[in-house]
Amino acid sequence: MELDELRRQWRQPEPASAPAALSTTELRQWLAQQSDDVLTKLRRNARVEMAINYALLPVLLGMAWLAPVLWVRLCGGLLALIALVCIFYFHRKLGLLRSMSDPAGDLRAYLLRLTTGLRALIQFYYRFTLAILPLTCLLMGVMALTTTKRAVTPTKIWVIGALLAVLCAAIYLPTAHTTKRYLHWLYGQHLDRLEAQLRELDEVPAA
Amino acid sequence: MSTAPSADFLAALHDYQPLVRRVCRLYCQDPDDRQDLFQEIVVQLWRAWPRYVPQPDAKLSTWLYRIALNVAISNLRQRTRRPTSVSVEDEAWHLAQPTEASAYEPEETAALYRAIDRLSDVDKAFVLLYLEDRPYEEMAEILGITQNNVRVKMHRVQEKLRRQLVHK
DSSP states (O other): OOHHHHHHHHTSOOOTTSOOOOOHHHHHHHHHSOOOBHHHHHHHHHHHHHHHHHHHHHHHHHHHHHOSSHHHHHHHHHHHHHHHHHHHHHHHHHHHHHHHHOOOSOHHHHHHHHHHHHHHHHHHHHHHHHHHHHHHHHHHHHHHHHHOSSOOOHHHHHHHHHHHHHHHHHHHHHHHHHHHHHHIIIIIHHHHHHHHHHHHHHOOOOO | OOOSOOHHHHHHHHHHHHHHHHHHHHHOOSHHHHHHHHHHHHHHHHHHGGGOOOOTTSOHHHHHHHHHHHHHHHOOBOOOOOOOSSOHHHHHHHHTSOOTTOOSOHHHHHHHHHHHHTSOHHHHHHHHHHHTTOOHHHHHHHHTSOHHHHHHHHHHHHHHHHHHHHTO
């Protein structure tokens, strides 16, 4: 039997065991439910995380402005800066996810949009995580220098700076490796599959 | 966004529900997975509906095929990982039960369904549009490739199916 023959019976009514026609009530229930696809979950999580950062920002700025102790003020300032970077990241992430969520358009364009979007998300997350690392080290340095009861000399600043630079360099590679593995676990399987489908569609057959 | 579906969306869904069901039938063997996919496609159609602008030279069915295939192929739904309750073998046999117009033995039809099931998701899209009797021009619009490419790829998919049926 070939496809041509199957085509003749393909559009015939489904067997009696097929599900009944969709009722309006059933449809309303579906629409009211939260979709469980990956993009919807990512969007939901990004919104929650962004709201947390928005809520933290005034508290951290207040800390930086009003705290009586210098190191608390410096920490507040640095953490507020990190919160601002996070807010920028989540805005960008939501924008990307919005553009990826629209399934209209031809298959090739849709697959291209999904793969480009996922790649951009992965890159952004990776760079963001690695950028937080020196900021955290800087925060630790500020804390060490401002909480010491001894006199802060230029030599001491250099020693603490060098120690933190070594610490940062030592944890940089494991962090980069772990982040890569985590991102691959999170998105890699979807990305590989979507890219393979795009390649299959793009493959130009020999005449 | 309101969860109340508009009357025109309901009317369109009523008319084209069999089309969406056929897409699900080709992509999912397990009845529960098929129902999940159907639900996801309907939700995505409803979300995209406000942006649908009817055009004189574009069919509503083309728009529906695009969304249904995009959702089925991208498959971003979180699978529940439940064990499959129906095997491909059972389902192929069930789909192959003779209808009034069928002149073929159920076993022949079941073998073809099994061969289709072994194809990649992209190849299944070609098979679906072929079974739906879509012209090459519309297939090219739905898939986003040239008509010539559609023609050659369709030929290759048919060859693959023939080979699989010979080596079954």
